[in-house]
Amino acid sequence: xxxxxRIIPCLDVDAGRxxxxxxxxxxxxxxxxxxxxxRYNREGADxxxxxxxxASVEGRATFLDTIRRVAEQLSIPLTAGGGIxxxxxxxxxxxxxxxxxxxxxxxxxxxxxxxELAQQFGSxxxxxxxxxxxxxxxxxxxxxxxxxxxGLDAAKWAAEAVSRGAGEILLxxxxxxxxxxxxDCELTAKIAATVPVPVIASGGANTFEDFREVxxxxxxxxxxxxxxxxxxxxxxxxxxxxxxxxxxxIRLNR
Amino acid sequence: MKIAIIDYGAGNLPSVERALASxxxxxxxxxxxxxxxxxxxxVLPGVGHFAAFVAGLRERNLTSSLSxxxxxxxxxLGICLGLQAMYASSEEAPGDRGxxxxxxxxxxxxTNVKSPHIGxxxxxxxxxxxxxxxxxxxAYFYFAHSFAAPGSSEEVVAVCNHGVPFAAVIExxxxxxxxxxxxxxxxxxxxxxxxxxxxxx
Numbered sequence: 001x002x003x004x005x006r007i008i009p010c011l012d013v014d015a016g017r018x019x020x021x022x023x024x025x026x027x028x029x030x031x032x033x034x035x036x037x038x039r040y041n042r043e044g045a046d047x048x049x050x051x052x053x054x055a056s057v058e059g060r061a062t063f064l065d066t067i068r069r070v071a072e073q074l075s076i077p078l079t080a081g082g083g084i085x086x087x088x089x090x091x092x093x094x095x096x097x098x099x100x101x102x103x104x105x106x107x108x109x110x111x112x113x114x115x116e117l118a119q120q121f122g123s124x125x126x127x128x129x130x131x132x133x134x135x136x137x138x139x140x141x142x143x144x145x146x147x148x149x150x151g152l153d154a155a156k157w158a159a160e161a162v163s164r165g166a167g168e169i170l171l172x173x174x175x176x177x178x179x180x181x182x183x184d185c186e187l188t189a190k191i192a193a194t195v196p197v198p199v200i201a202s203g204g205a206n207t208f209e210d211f212r213e214v215x216x217x218x219x220x221x222x223x224x225x226x227x228x229x230x231x232x233x234x235x236x237x238x239x240x241x242x243x244x245x246x247x248x249x250i251r252l253n254r
Numbered sequence: 255m256k257i258a259i260i261d262y263g264a265g266n267l268p269s270v271e272r273a274l275a276s277x278x279x280x281x282x283x284x285x286x287x288x289x290x291x292x293x294x295x296x297v298l299p300g301v302g303h304f305a306a307f308v309a310g311l312r313e314r315n316l317t318s319s320l321s322x323x324x325x326x327x328x329x330x331l332g333i334c335l336g337l338q339a340m341y342a343s344s345e346e347a348p349g350d351r352g353x354x355x356x357x358x359x360x361x362x363x364x365t366n367v368k369s370p371h372i373g374x375x376x377x378x379x380x381x382x383x384x385x386x387x388x389x390x391x392x393a394y395f396y397f398a399h400s401f402a403a404p405g406s407s408e409e410v411v412a413v414c415n416h417g418v419p420f421a422a423v424i425e426x427x428x429x430x431x432x433x434x435x436x437x438x439x440x441x442x443x444x445x446x447x448x449x450x451x452x453x454x455x
Contacts, residue, residue, distance in 0.1 A: 001415050004374040004394055041440075046374055075273065077396060077438045097268060099301075099398070099438065122302040124370040124398040167370045167400075196365070198372050221373065251374045251394040254441045 002249040005215045006046035006222035007236055008200060009229040011036060011070070013082075014054045016062050020227045030230045033066050038073040040229070043236040044254050045076060049170070049224060051102070052082030053145070060089075064096045071097025079127055079170075087116045094121060102170055104129040105143040108150055108157070111164055118165025127200075128166035130154060132187060133174045139187055146174040154187070155194045162195045169199045170224070176204025180228075183210055185218035192219035200224050208234070208242040215248050255455065256280045258293040260320070260336075262300070262310030266437065270299040270333065273437035277448050287319035293328055295454040296320070299437075300335030304360070304401070305347035307335050317353065324355055329428045329454040334399060337424065337431030346401050355429055356409060360401050367417035370400045375414050375434075377422040383411035384453040385423055385430055385446050393442045395422070395434035402433055 011018045011033050018036055019027040030036070037048055050070055052063040060083075067080050080093045081102030090101040101121075107113050107128060117126045131146045132139045132154040139154040150157075158169050171191055173184035181204050188201045198221035201214045205225035214220045228234050244250040257274055261267055261283040271281050274297070281297075284290060298320075300307050311317045324330060332340050341352045344360035352360070363369045374394040379386060395414075402420035405413035409426035413419040414433065424431040430450060436443035 001376045001378055003371070003416065006373055044440075071269070072272065075438065075440050075444060077398070077435075099266070099269075119303070123400060124372060125301065168372060196368055197370065198368055221368070253390065253393055 003221075004046070004249045004251040005220070005243070006200075007211070007240060007250075008047045008049055008222050008224040009036075009040045009045050009236065010049040010051060010202070010224050010226040012051050012053045012226055013063065013066050014052075015059060016066055018230065019053065020230070030227070034069040034073050036230065037070040040236065041074050041076055044240060044252070045236050046251060047077045047079065047222070048074060049079045049102070050098075051080070064092055067093060067096040067098055081127070081129060085113075087113070087120065090117045090121070094125065100125045100127050100168070102127040102129040104131065107161065108141065108143050108152065111160060114161055114164040114166050118167070123165045123167035126166050127168045127170050128158065128161040129170040129172070130158060130161075131172045131174050134184075134187075139190070142174060146177070155191055158191050158195050162197050166197065168197055169195055171199055171201055173203035177202075179204055180206035182206060183214040183218055183220070183223070185213055188214055188218035188220045192221070198222065208239050211239060212243055212246055212248060215243070255294050256282050257451075258282055258284045258290060258296045260296065260298050260311070260316060261285050262307055262314065262316070266299050266301050266333070266435065269437045270297060273444060273447055274451070277444065277451060279451055284316070285314055287315045290316070290319045290323050293323060296323060296328055296330045298330060298332040298336030298339060300333060300339065301398070302335060303346060304335065304338060304344040304352070305350050307339050308347070308350050308352060311339070320353055324353075324428065327428045329430065331450050332429075332431035333437070334433060334435055337421070337433055338401060338403060340429060340431055341403055344401055356403070356407065356426075358404050358407055360403050362401055363399075363420070364417035370398060371416040372398045374439075375416065377412040377414045379412045381411055383423060383425045385425065385432065385449050386412060387449050389442060389445055394439070395432075395436070395442060396438045397434045399433060
């Protein structure tokens with residue numbers, strides 16, 4: 001009886017479509033969110049994350065509609081976020097059908113947001129998303145999609161967020177994101193050793209071996225990736241079989 | 255037959271409704287006590303805080319109606335916090351009283367493991383129950399919680415282990431409960447709900 005490591009596909013959504021961001025310069029259309037969600041649900045994904053990457057006020061209604069359409073396809077948990085600024089934003093996302101909400105920039109500006117969401121919906125519904133870059137000595141949290149440095153030490157910020165009620169950490173390495181050079185396992189191991197909640201590793205996944213490494217050396221509880229799943233470079237079932245054969249606890253039955 | 259789903263003002267209600275509907279069940283959201291008078295089966299869904307849950311039931315005058323339904327033998331399925339609410343109290347909300355169908359207290363998960371316990375885990379059965387019928391021993395279920403009912407009580411059909419063994423599935427007379435979320439546990443979870451529906455028909 002072991003808690004399985006989770007494989008989590010992520011849908012980055014803009015104006016109701018799944019897109020692939022290329023270093024914030026261009027966006028490529030990757031398909032319909034509900035169709036992709038249905039596919040991942042079928043293929044044995046352990047959870048799904050949907051992020052509003054436009055995070056504009058005008059796009060909010062469209063995003064809530066996307067969450068509704070995605071949730072209808074799923075019999076697995078759904079996490080949603082992107083541009084969540086207030087309790088009401090979080091509530092809207094959960095009411096639309098998400099089980100958990102992620103907060104990022106607004107939580108750094110006003111950490112009380114985490115406490116408010118956790119008190120209202122429980123820690124299991126609040127995921128702190130933190131975008132991180134390496135510094136010569138440690139890791140620093142960035143905001144606004146990795147554009148602005150905060151001066152905050154990533155591990156210290158994660159620990160504070162957990163003390164305020166965050167139930168999971170979605171940890172993205174900006175250095176590795178989109179590079180296909182593998183997860184930053186030192187980073188995930190560091191954060192996993194710091195906080196008493198599950199850590200979801202994100203950024204850099206390319207091969208099956210990258211996932212094995214992040215679960216063993218990186219001590220991550222879950223591995224998240226986007227484009228390698230959308231483009232069908234890797235099937236989720238094949239990845240899960242690969243990991244199970246190498247002794248990683250994985251859910252194979254659906 | 256209509257399944258009465260208790261709507262206490264928060265929680266995972268739409269996904270539970272959707273999961274039951276996909277199995278062909280008709281559901282009705284219950285917000286007033288008289289709606290329970292003719293109920294043939296009740297689902298008590300729930301996520302969030304124990305205090306908010308029992309307050310939500312109290313505000314809607316549903317607490318005593320649920321006890322009456324229990325006494326009358328109406329099958330009741332508690333999901334996650336809905337299972338926990340069947341107990342007398344919870345460490346999450348000291349001073350608040352649960353439904354008290356079971357006299358034990360819900361406890362916090364130990365601090366030597368990651369909490370919340372979030373993700374897919376397996377369970378170990380101590381006896382044959384109704385809810386897990388025809389489900390493989392090694393099946394996974396989706397959990398998301400920081401508190402749990404003790405694993406040693408008589409009503410426990412299966413335990414999950416996260417730091418300590420805790421109640422994952424309970425069955426006692428007309429009461430059934432699961433600490434995991436069947437509505438989020440893929441095909442395995444759908445089978446649990448189907449077993450519930452079959453057991454109440």
